[in-house]
Amino acid sequence: QGAQQDPSLCTAPDVSAEEMELIISNWPGYIDPRKNPNGTFQTFQSQTGISVAYTDDVNDNAEFYAKVRNQLGACEPINRDMMMLTDWMAARMIGLGWIQPIDKAKVPNLHANLIDPLRDKQWDPDLEFHAPWQSGLTGIAYNAAKTGEVKSFEELLSRADLKGRITLLSEMRDTMGFMLRVVGADPKSFTDAEWENAIDRLRKAVDDEHVRQFTGNEYMQDLAAGNILACEAWSGDVIQLQLDDPNIKFVAPEEGLSLWSDNMIVPNLAAHRANAEKWIDYYYEPAVAAKLASWVNYICPVKGAREEMEKIDPSLVDNELIFPSDELLANTFDFMPLTDQQQVKYEGDWSDVTGG
Amino acid sequence: MTRRKGSLGYLLLAPAALWLVLFFVIPFYSLVATSLFDPSGSDFRGYEMTYHWQNYVDVVEEYWEPMLRSLWYGALATFFCLILGYVLAYAIAFKAGRWKNLMLVLVIAPFFTSFLVRTLSWKLILADDGWIVDFLQTLHILGADGRLLVTPVAVVLGLTYNFLPFMVLPLYASIDKIDHRLIEAAGDLYANPVVGFFKVTWPLSLPGVISGTLLTFIPAAGDYINAQLLGGPNQRMVGGVIQSLFTDANDYPSAAALSVIMMVGIIAMVLVYVRRAGTEELL
Amino acid sequence: MSQVAETKGADAAPAPDATYDGLRLRGLTKSFAAFTAVDDLDLDVPRGSFFALLGPSGCGKTTTLRMVAGLETPTSGSITLAGQDITYAKPYKRPVNTVFQSYALFPHLDIHENVAFGLKRRKAKDVDAQVQEMLDLVELEAQARKRPAQLSGGQQQRVALARALINKPEVLLLDEPLGALDLKLRRSMQIELKRIQTEVGLTFIHVTHDQEEAMTMADTVAVMNAGVIEQMGSPAELYENPRSTFVANFLGQSNLIEGRVLSRAADLVSVDMHGINVSVPVDRSHTDGDMGWIGIRPEKVLIGEPGEALDAPGNTIPGGVISDVSFVGVSTQYLVRMPWGQELQVFAQNTGRSRLFSQGEPVELSWRPEYAFLLDHAQDARAGAQKDDE
Amino acid sequence: MSQVAETKGADAAPAPDATYDGLRLRGLTKSFAAFTAVDDLDLDVPRGSFFALLGPSGCGKTTTLRMVAGLETPTSGSITLAGQDITYAKPYKRPVNTVFQSYALFPHLDIHENVAFGLKRRKAKDVDAQVQEMLDLVELEAQARKRPAQLSGGQQQRVALARALINKPEVLLLDEPLGALDLKLRRSMQIELKRIQTEVGLTFIHVTHDQEEAMTMADTVAVMNAGVIEQMGSPAELYENPRSTFVANFLGQSNLIEGRVLSRAADLVSVDMHGINVSVPVDRSHTDGDMGWIGIRPEKVLIGEPGEALDAPGNTIPGGVISDVSFVGVSTQYLVRMPWGQELQVFAQNTGRSRLFSQGEPVELSWRPEYAFLLDHAQDARAGAQKDDE
Amino acid sequence: MRWFRNNLVLLLGIAVLIYTFIPIAIVILMSFNDPDNRLVYSFDGFTLQNWLNPCEPDGMCGSLWTSIQIGFLSTLFATILGTLAAFALVRHDFQGRSSSNLLIFMPMAAPEIVLGSSLLALFVAAGFAGQLGFWTILIAHIMFCLSFVVVTVRARLAGLDDNLEQAAMDLYATPRQTFWRVTFPLVFPGILGAALLSFSLSFDDFIITNLNAGNTTTFPMYVWGVSQRGVPMQVNVIGTVMFMISILIVVGGEVTSRRRNAKLA
Numbered sequence A: 001q002g003a004q005q006d007p008s009l010c011t012a013p014d015v016s017a018e019e020m021e022l023i024i025s026n027w028p029g030y031i032d033p034r035k036n037p038n039g040t041f042q043t044f045q046s047q048t049g050i051s052v053a054y055t056d057d058v059n060d061n062a063e064f065y066a067k068v069r070n071q072l073g074a075c076e077p078i079n080r081d082m083m084m085l086t087d088w089m090a091a092r093m094i095g096l097g098w099i100q101p102i103d104k105a106k107v108p109n110l111h112a113n114l115i116d117p118l119r120d121k122q123w124d125p126d127l128e129f130h131a132p133w134q135s136g137l138t139g140i141a142y143n144a145a146k147t148g149e150v151k152s153f154e155e156l157l158s159r160a161d162l163k164g165r166i167t168l169l170s171e172m173r174d175t176m177g178f179m180l181r182v183v184g185a186d187p188k189s190f191t192d193a194e195w196e197n198a199i200d201r202l203r204k205a206v207d208d209e210h211v212r213q214f215t216g217n218e219y220m221q222d223l224a225a226g227n228i229l230a231c232e233a234w235s236g237d238v239i240q241l242q243l244d245d246p247n248i249k250f251v252a253p254e255e256g257l258s259l260w261s262d263n264m265i266v267p268n269l270a271a272h273r274a275n276a277e278k279w280i281d282y283y284y285e286p287a288v289a290a291k292l293a294s295w296v297n298y299i300c301p302v303k304g305a306r307e308e309m310e311k312i313d314p315s316l317v318d319n320e321l322i323f324p325s326d327e328l329l330a331n332t333f334d335f336m337p338l339t340d341q342q343q344v345k346y347e348g349d350w351s352d353v354t355g356g
Numbered sequence B: 001m002t003r004r005k006g007s008l009g010y011l012l013l014a015p016a017a018l019w020l021v022l023f024f025v026i027p028f029y030s031l032v033a034t035s036l037f038d039p040s041g042s043d044f045r046g047y048e049m050t051y052h053w054q055n056y057v058d059v060v061e062e063y064w065e066p067m068l069r070s071l072w073y074g075a076l077a078t079f080f081c082l083i084l085g086y087v088l089a090y091a092i093a094f095k096a097g098r099w100k101n102l103m104l105v106l107v108i109a110p111f112f113t114s115f116l117v118r119t120l121s122w123k124l125i126l127a128d129d130g131w132i133v134d135f136l137q138t139l140h141i142l143g144a145d146g147r148l149l150v151t152p153v154a155v156v157l158g159l160t161y162n163f164l165p166f167m168v169l170p171l172y173a174s175i176d177k178i179d180h181r182l183i184e185a186a187g188d189l190y191a192n193p194v195v196g197f198f199k200v201t202w203p204l205s206l207p208g209v210i211s212g213t214l215l216t217f218i219p220a221a222g223d224y225i226n227a228q229l230l231g232g233p234n235q236r237m238v239g240g241v242i243q244s245l246f247t248d249a250n251d252y253p254s255a256a257a258l259s260v261i262m263m264v265g266i267i268a269m270v271l272v273y274v275r276r277a278g279t280e281e282l283l
Numbered sequence C, D: 001m002s003q004v005a006e007t008k009g010a011d012a013a014p015a016p017d018a019t020y021d022g023l024r025l026r027g028l029t030k031s032f033a034a035f036t037a038v039d040d041l042d043l044d045v046p047r048g049s050f051f052a053l054l055g056p057s058g059c060g061k062t063t064t065l066r067m068v069a070g071l072e073t074p075t076s077g078s079i080t081l082a083g084q085d086i087t088y089a090k091p092y093k094r095p096v097n098t099v100f101q102s103y104a105l106f107p108h109l110d111i112h113e114n115v116a117f118g119l120k121r122r123k124a125k126d127v128d129a130q131v132q133e134m135l136d137l138v139e140l141e142a143q144a145r146k147r148p149a150q151l152s153g154g155q156q157q158r159v160a161l162a163r164a165l166i167n168k169p170e171v172l173l174l175d176e177p178l179g180a181l182d183l184k185l186r187r188s189m190q191i192e193l194k195r196i197q198t199e200v201g202l203t204f205i206h207v208t209h210d211q212e213e214a215m216t217m218a219d220t221v222a223v224m225n226a227g228v229i230e231q232m233g234s235p236a237e238l239y240e241n242p243r244s245t246f247v248a249n250f251l252g253q254s255n256l257i258e259g260r261v262l263s264r265a266a267d268l269v270s271v272d273m274h275g276i277n278v279s280v281p282v283d284r285s286h287t288d289g290d291m292g293w294i295g296i297r298p299e300k301v302l303i304g305e306p307g308e309a310l311d312a313p314g315n316t317i318p319g320g321v322i323s324d325v326s327f328v329g330v331s332t333q334y335l336v337r338m339p340w341g342q343e344l345q346v347f348a349q350n351t352g353r354s355r356l357f358s359q360g361e362p363v364e365l366s367w368r369p370e371y372a373f374l375l376d377h378a379q380d381a382r383a384g385a386q387k388d389d390e
Numbered sequence E: 001m002r003w004f005r006n007n008l009v010l011l012l013g014i015a016v017l018i019y020t021f022i023p024i025a026i027v028i029l030m031s032f033n034d035p036d037n038r039l040v041y042s043f044d045g046f047t048l049q050n051w052l053n054p055c056e057p058d059g060m061c062g063s064l065w066t067s068i069q070i071g072f073l074s075t076l077f078a079t080i081l082g083t084l085a086a087f088a089l090v091r092h093d094f095q096g097r098s099s100s101n102l103l104i105f106m107p108m109a110a111p112e113i114v115l116g117s118s119l120l121a122l123f124v125a126a127g128f129a130g131q132l133g134f135w136t137i138l139i140a141h142i143m144f145c146l147s148f149v150v151v152t153v154r155a156r157l158a159g160l161d162d163n164l165e166q167a168a169m170d171l172y173a174t175p176r177q178t179f180w181r182v183t184f185p186l187v188f189p190g191i192l193g194a195a196l197l198s199f200s201l202s203f204d205d206f207i208i209t210n211l212n213a214g215n216t217t218t219f220p221m222y223v224w225g226v227s228q229r230g231v232p233m234q235v236n237v238i239g240t241v242m243f244m245i246s247i248l249i250v251v252g253g254e255v256t257s258r259r260r261n262a263k264l265a
């Protein structure tokens, strides 16, 4: 009922064999330059003979959801074979039965090479529907040139000299995960009461105008321009910033880190599922993964890529934010899956506070 | 000027009307429907139509603040646009001579560059340690830790800037057709330029003023993106609320209800305004 | 006469002098791009006089008025009113109002408001009463609440008149203010204008194409041509004793006959006109060359059967033949072909006393010497005359 | 005369008949809200005639023309041209052009383009040549490339004239087409108009306030008043033999003197005028009441010293006293106060033959019976006369 | 001094223009920027690279071209339909004029997100889910440009007296000719303004477009997208070029028309 579908009933005949094509929607700048003849993209096309229509029109999970819900909810095509969405959104779509299963036999590399911390997700324990594309850490970034180290979220939200000079991320799970930790709750499983606590704590910070803005990636601009001194940040971006401003530092807050991934998923009525599986398997070859990682600088979800990286760009091999150590990952949390009422309620509260 | 009776009117209106009915009225109808769905619905459980008028009450209680703010910001922006726009339109219409068309296009040309880029530029200009802020700080117009970004000032400025052409073009269109000899006559009859302006030029340009203010106020009050990029949590406008209710919270009924209220509210204000201006016949 | 003298004097010393209390234009010039509409124009309008400006279409009348009103900036020259220079004064600062040739009524105001405009600007008292009065005067009481667009041409013109007149300005510029009115209405408006002008002692500068109007109303008439003033003086003077062929032809009609000056006595100049000896008083002779144009007004010419005794001593010209007769209400107009081929105009009043002559009849013409005038032969005899297609 | 008859006939049978080849208006009415501008008007304009429409400002002339042109839809009534009903035909489908009182020139086109407009619409050949010709005719060759706003009033009016004239339409409506032109120019334009009209055999309907213009140019003149036609006929007829006080006063001037009808003979009506017995030809008497207004034109009145023999048999009125003298170019105008207190107007031509009388002198008046006319006493003796402030 | 007073308005007007140019100045500057870091929008050094290969960033020029096409088409149609409607509303009297007015205003007041998604729902319901893209975007753009056109043109049309049109009719101009020869030239400034507005609206719209775009990408969508990972400086090049071109078109038009007039005169 509702917009839910049964993936097994809402399928299109797979025409991969006849037309060697593949249509992908991904986040912008999430792949090495496609024009580069020996980049991963061109190589895939030449190896497999599949021509890939690649659009980077995923700017935001919720926005993308709005873009496809009408179609998927009515079992209508969205003319895509694959898209990369963040855990919680992938989870929701899978829950809604909008996502086609991936044939285990066709993607050996995935099952072999996926790094352990990303396995056994509650919402898709044995990788039936999704395959992580890239992963990242959410933590704190600060400008060492302008302010002292910011060790914890607590500090970020209370330190006087930061008043009005910090931003938080505008995706609810990113920020609320930490807020729950700040009030001593566990994002993996928390009660409404704990949620209330966390949201109040945040509301207070907002009302004191301690928090300047809730942003997407704009925080990088502000951090670099000096409009803000510290902020909640994504690991990949910080690496980018560090390239020309070593003063920008990324810290794992005492509250912990949130580890997330954007996952390749295949929507209902996708016409080229087999080709999509080829794509997944290809990007789980360590060499390819390394090449990709060396460009996007996010956490590479593929075992053995680190070794490959030696050949490509040794400087990145020991970068914790690309190949995180186990101790770093030991202290990560992710956000519990929400029922749809919870979703509506929490997001509602959230947008009340953040102003959307 | 006399209005002709007869069916030709329908004929001329038909294409546009048809288009709007197909691609606006029908969607709008489904929007109204959505606003009456049971709020406990969701994509998982589906939505049922329970004529849940309570939705309206709820959103008003919940979001009256951003609503008022929107109207307020919209009004402010419209006001500033009117002042800036009138000067500009007047200059183009009466003073630009052979450069009319050029200036006219110059008004709009900046808006052929992407909105986002323009706004990024503004953020550069208004940056906390940009020269404008420094300047204002040295003048002590701004406090030492004062800033422009993420303040109502920035938001209204953004709105004013981005909707200026919507004011200038209609204004120009109607000022341009004023017979200059009438302004001369006013001068000849002891009206100094200021009085002459308010007694002759202004009333004759009313159609433009009306259109301009409508074109500016209506979208400005409904806008959210300026508030999001240049403002903070405390500057959010109702458009932004709707946006987040819709996309993030997926609370479609509330979003729809809020939209309907906003539209009806704005249109109501518009009509009142037009009556006030005593210019129904322009509608 | 006095004005002319002043103008002359001023030509010598063109500096606007502070003592003159009227309106004085000196060396006023207005050029539009290549075209010069008003050309180094000198003019003196005494305070409180009714001054008429006549001239062919396109000769620069409106342009001149617009410069006086301050609506057009002169290319060069100066305008002084009561001794102070107003050449560049803003229009609304000048005690001058205009009845625009194009009316320029405010379309968004009704008639009453249009007329009230000037008074309101100057915060006058009991505006409504005055407006009422003024509307009565131009016979538009009934239309007070109509918009200009709802009025007939003549009604609009009267509104324009009322709108300017009501302000009783020091100087009122009237640019063909009665052109669209029927005869009767025009006459009564003329009377009203004259009354107000004299009562309040205003200065009127009145542009009109109705010569009778100019003649009857004005103290001084100036004839303008191609941006310059040709002659200026009292109506009678201009009519009776024109100084140039243009004026002679433009004001009423004239018969201009070529002649050779025979002798100049103390008081009379005698001229040989195609073999006939005619004489012209000295003060009516405006040439010192030995050729000239002898001018005589058609209604001053007497017509009669050959040999019939016309009671006009001297100047009898025989051998005419009627070549055309036309009837015009008050009088009959004859064209008479003279022996030397020229056609002369003769007006005879239809008193029903002297009989009408018919085409082809031989006639004799005659006129009294004191009505003739002598003009410079260098000037074009047809200047200012109507160009009908010969 | 014929037209009048036709009108009469039509009144009886107002159905527009298909045989009439001219322009025929029947029961034409136009009301603006409450106000009726044209009121049940009947009019017949024979094909190819030059028809003049006279009337006081605001009497409905323009409105009538606009209805003929199709720019205003009649409230009621019908318009037929050459037998076919065009009451509701589209303007651009009618062989009718208009010279608008307000010119209505296209501001975005230059003069040449303005004049060429009509021809271009009808895909005429060698447009430019014709336009050139037409511009020469109105003496605007020099202005061909100016925009209307750059022209003087009179020049604009000439453009309006040229723009309509160039199309040589079956019916040309001229709404005061020469009002803003100086006398000379107006005269030559009149000649041109007349020439074109006769040459091409067009029908002209000409609204003018210049009575002389109407008199000299038109075959038929209609006098309109308050939305209706007062009288219609040849110029001479209207002038010589007006049927109503309005016409008598509106066309030229008239002395209207109260009188009591004594007897009506076969050819003469004799009337007692304040004790003096005067007679009026029957065909000039337009009343059958026993009171009436005796009308006489000022220029038909002879003036002389008491006892002086005036060669006008009968109708000598003694006891007049000159109460005012005014000089107007062609003639001198006297006001003579009669024994019964009324002031009569007398025009005497300045032939220089009869001497001028001065104010206060006693004089004797006289006129020939065949010039007098008798009007209905019920009518207002001042109707159509100028309302001067007595 | 007098010159100054006489041209005060013009000077003020130009001042306002300059205000609208401030960001453009930055955009032009940035088009020569050689950024140290693609995430940070700040001027780090001069280069011509961006100008030499403006289409380097993946998919940018493609999206630009799409946007331009859509911009022109939607402007064209919106302007035509809107102008007609404006005439109907100003020049004609008929049942439901005022309600049609409401119909005109509503779309301007509608929040893009809900409007866009309701429209999307409509398309899906109508079975166009598969055909989302260029045409659906075009339809949407025409829809929201319409209102702006109507209101702008109306500003010019209101109170424009019909004497001249009558004169034209009297001179044998059929209604069509009357419109093209007289009415249109007189109303043109309004129509031009409306067209310019529509184009900028269509060219800059993100939300509605994004929802109905299927997997077509317009320029704004592209810019929003990349802004997440840092705006490539070529975007500024495009901005500058668009700016310049629009100006060149006018100047060119002016010049040629001057020439023509010169020839005629």
Ligand SMILES: Nc1ncnc2c1ncn2[C@@H]1O[C@H](COP(=O)(O)OP(=O)(O)OP(=O)(O)O)[C@@H](O)[C@H]1O
Residues within 6 Å of the ligand: C143, C149, C150, C151, C152, C153, C154, C155, C180, D032, D035, D036, D037, D055, D056, D057, D058, D059, D060, D061, D062, D063, D064, D101
């Ligand atoms: N649109 C209108 N609404 C109301 N009254 C009008 C309208 N148009 C004309 N009238 C009235 O109709 C009457 C006749 O107008 P019309 O223009 O025909 O007069 P006219 O004979 O042309 O006068 P004129 O000689 O001054 O031009 C006038 O009294 C005028 O006030």
Ligand SMILES: Nc1ncnc2c1ncn2[C@@H]1O[C@H](COP(=O)(O)OP(=O)(O)OP(=O)(O)O)[C@@H](O)[C@H]1O
Residues within 6 Å of the ligand: C032, C035, C036, C037, C055, C056, C057, C058, C059, C060, C061, C062, C063, C064, C101, D143, D149, D150, D151, D152, D153, D154, D155, D180
């Ligand atoms: N803006 C202008 N540009 C060019 N020429 C102009 C302009 N205004 C007037 N003129 C020319 O100047 C001359 C004088 O114009 P003006 O209006 O003074 O004539 P006028 O004496 O009032 O004639 P009329 O009796 O017809 O009104 C005309 O030949 C006209 O063509």
Ligand SMILES: [Mg+2]
Residues within 6 Å of the ligand: C061, C062, C063, C101, C175, D152, D153, D154
């Ligand atoms: Mg003039």
Ligand SMILES: [Mg+2]
Residues within 6 Å of the ligand: C152, C153, C154, D061, D062, D063, D101, D175
């Ligand atoms: Mg008229």
